[in-house]
Amino acid sequence: DIQMTQSPSSVSASVGDRVTITCRASQGISSWLAWYQQKPGKAPKLLIYAASSLQSGVPSRFSGSGSGTDFTLTISSLQPEDFATYYCQQANSFLFTFGPGTKVDIK
Amino acid sequence: EVQLVESGGGLVKPGGSLRLSCAASGFTFSSYSMNWVRQAPGKGLEWVSSISSSSSYIYYADSVKGRFTISRDNAKNSLYLQMNSLRAEDTAVYYCAREGPVMVRGFDYWGQGTLVTVSS
Numbered sequence: 001d002i003q004m005t006q007s008p009s010s011v012s013a014s015v016g017d018r019v020t021i022t023c024r025a026s027q028g029i030s031s032w033l034a035w036y037q038q039k040p041g042k043a044p045k046l047l048i049y050a051a052s053s054l055q056s057g058v059p060s061r062f063s064g065s066g067s068g069t070d071f072t073l074t075i076s077s078l079q080p081e082d083f084a085t086y087y088c089q090q091a092n093s094f095l096f097t098f099g100p101g102t103k104v105d106i107k
Numbered sequence: 108e109v110q111l112v113e114s115g116g117g118l119v120k121p122g123g124s125l126r127l128s129c130a131a132s133g134f135t136f137s138s139y140s141m142n143w144v145r146q147a148p149g150k151g152l153e154w155v156s157s158i159s160s161s162s163s164y165i166y167y168a169d170s171v172k173g174r175f176t177i178s179r180d181n182a183k184n185s186l187y188l189q190m191n192s193l194r195a196e197d198t199a200v201y202y203c204a205r206e207g208p209v210m211v212r213g214f215d216y217w218g219q220g221t222l223v224t225v226s227s
Binding site for chain 2: 001032034036038043044045046048049050053055087089091094095096097098099100101
């Protein structure tokens with residue numbers, strides 16, 4: 001099975017900061033990676049699919065990049081509503097796997 | 108508007124069984140693969156199972172293989188998860204999620220979740 005890791009596990013940032021989260025797959029997954037945002041008590045929300053495609057309705061300050069085994073999610077200018085936990089998910093194998101999550105909280 | 112509504116969660120004793128349902132509306136249910144994803148209290152997301160649009164392809168996480176069964180009824184726009192031999196570690200919020208179109212390969216719509224608690 002494909003394993004996913006994320007770093008950092010948590011990050012403290014201020015409004016307006018640029019935040020970058022890294023996700024690594026245990027084997028190559030081409031560009032089949034998705035990113036989700038989850039707020040406490042809520043269902044996850046799809047932000048990015050196919051590594052770099054922005055899901056409809058998601059603000060353009062979110063961007064994704066990478067292919068193979070290494071991927072990044074970037075929030076260009078952190079907004080108050082962006083404080084949440086972010087998960088990557090590999091979609092190369094039908095045995096989908098999520099990363100452990102990165103919590104973005106207020107500095 | 109796409110809606111996914113889970114039901115069937117509750118308190119069950121270890122070794123017991125539970126059947127979760129997910130009612131779908133607002134899209135052509137029979138055209139999409141569907142998934143179950145769970146989240147233990149205070150923990151991350153864990154993919155549980157997926158089923159293709161016509162039920163031809165079914166996959167399970169190793170942690171539930173042999174104990175859980177995913178199914179769907181396209182005539183009723185419903186997804187199910189039969190959970191047997193439940194363990195304490197199965198305690199979680201269970202979400203149903205739609206797998207997006209082929210080139211999306213992500214879960215583009217989620218339900219609100221239903222809580223399953225396995226405890227004596």
